[in-house]
Amino acid sequence: MRRAVSGALLFASVLTLAFAAFPDIAAAEFRLCNRTQSRIGVALGYKDGESWSTEGWWNVAANSCETLMRGELMSRFYYLYAVDYDQGGEWAGKAYMCTREKEFTIKGAEDCLARGFDRTGFFEVDTREQKAWTVQLTESSQSKPSQANAPLPPAAPKRP
DSSP: OOOOOOSSSOOOOSSSEOSSSTTTSOOEEEEEEEEESSSSEEEEEOOOOEEEEEEEEEOTTTTTTEEEEEEEEEOSEEEEEEEEEOOEEEOSSSSSEEOOOSEEEEOSSSSSSTTTTTEEEEEEEOOOOOOOOEEOOGGGGGGGGHHOOOOOOOOOOOOO
């Protein structure tokens, strides 16, 4: 009799958790866990055949997990964007894809604004070609609105 794998997985990094420890026991899927005290909204970007697709929004309660895709992962790279509904801030990156404010499935990542969508920066998730993957979002890994636009401090002077 197989038992459910609950706490036996190891953290791969602050943001990601590989589901590779028990691939034959674990369900193949792409999951996201919200390890904050806030409700968050999540959008997912992925390669769909020859084009890109984005989907959203999954509303994930504080300290809970959601399955974003079921079945074996077909790509190595997936892209996420998340927003903190309660305290502000976001988890974003430099891979720009299309989103909108309401629930969506959008084909193609080009010309977002011209097609009437928002252009949003997603961060890349490297699943290392695993069949299942879980992303952990934490408060320390998000950008607060005031930090996101703050200039970088000047570089320290070089010593001779």
